[in-house]
Amino acid sequence: MFEGVRTVMVFAVDPEASARWYGELLGVPVRVDVADTGAVYAWVETGGVELGFHPADDARNPRGGSPVVYWRVADVHAVRERLLAAGCAHHRGPLVIEPGRRIAQLRDPFGTIIGIEGP
Numbered sequence: 001m002f003e004g005v006r007t008v009m010v011f012a013v014d015p016e017a018s019a020r021w022y023g024e025l026l027g028v029p030v031r032v033d034v035a036d037t038g039a040v041y042a043w044v045e046t047g048g049v050e051l052g053f054h055p056a057d058d059a060r061n062p063r064g065g066s067p068v069v070y071w072r073v074a075d076v077h078a079v080r081e082r083l084l085a086a087g088c089a090h091h092r093g094p095l096v097i098e099p100g101r102r103i104a105q106l107r108d109p110f111g112t113i114i115g116i117e118g119p
Helices: 015-026 076-085
Strands: 007-012 031-034 040-046 049-055 069-072 089-098 101-107 113-118
Touching: 007 015, 015 031, 015 040, 015 049, 076 089, 076 101, 076 113
Parallel strands: 007 049, 069 113
Antiparallel strands: 031 040, 040 049, 089 101, 101 113
């Protein structure tokens, strides 16, 4: 049935700017498409998962309707500091959710909440 996560769609006010920020942070290329309607869609891919940025649309995804994407990291503290330096804002945590497993949430420069998880 399910083989794994392939794409996570993030609804963003400025999909291209959001994708470019993540592309720079992750050191990966950004793919941008412009639809016939003029809507801009953008993607980055890392670890076999595509992160797609879709224009924010209250009809398709009301504000707050997106899931929080948690990135697996080797060191929650170090990655949290790097994200803060890159323009993210603290949202929540770090929290110990079980022995050896911590999470933290940050808000990226475009308002999307992202999570990190690791030791």
